[in-house]
Amino acid sequence: xxxxxxxxxxxxxxxxxxxxxxxxxxxxxxxxxxxxxxxxxxxxxxxxxxxxxxxxxxxxxxxxxxxxxxxxxxxxxx
Numbered sequence: 001x002x003x004x005x006x007x008x009x010x011x012x013x014x015x016x017x018x019x020x021x022x023x024x025x026x027x028x029x030x031x032x033x034x035x036x037x038x039x040x041x042x043x044x045x046x047x048x049x050x051x052x053x054x055x056x057x058x059x060x061x062x063x064x065x066x067x068x069x070x071x072x073x074x075x076x077x078x
Contacts, residue, residue, distance in 0.1 A: 001071030002027055002064045010076035013053040017064070019046045027066040031075070034059055052077055 002021040004027075017029060029048065030053075031040040039060065040050065050073075058073045 001067040002066040004064045004071065004073070006062060006073055006075055007077055009073075010078040011052060012078055015050050015052055015075065017048045017062075019044070019064075021066075025066065026045065027064050029032065030063045030065070032061045032063065034061070 005018045005020055007016050007018065009015065015019055019027065027044050029040070029042055029044045029050070030038065031050075031052075039055065042048075042050070044064070055077045057077050060077060062073045063070050063074045064073075
């Protein structure tokens, strides 16, 4: 799936999502909590910043989907 990097991680308020692959088409970012509840969904580009300051502390799953393929990464809100 798409190759992305989350910086910083763990994070307190803002997380930058950097796309490391060459494909520049639209990517969809989806954030779930560990219960599978949808927290956030938005289109992203090569470099996007999301605000997680209102999220409860804990671990989240960040899914990035592009051209029907997706990749998941863990994000820790501290």
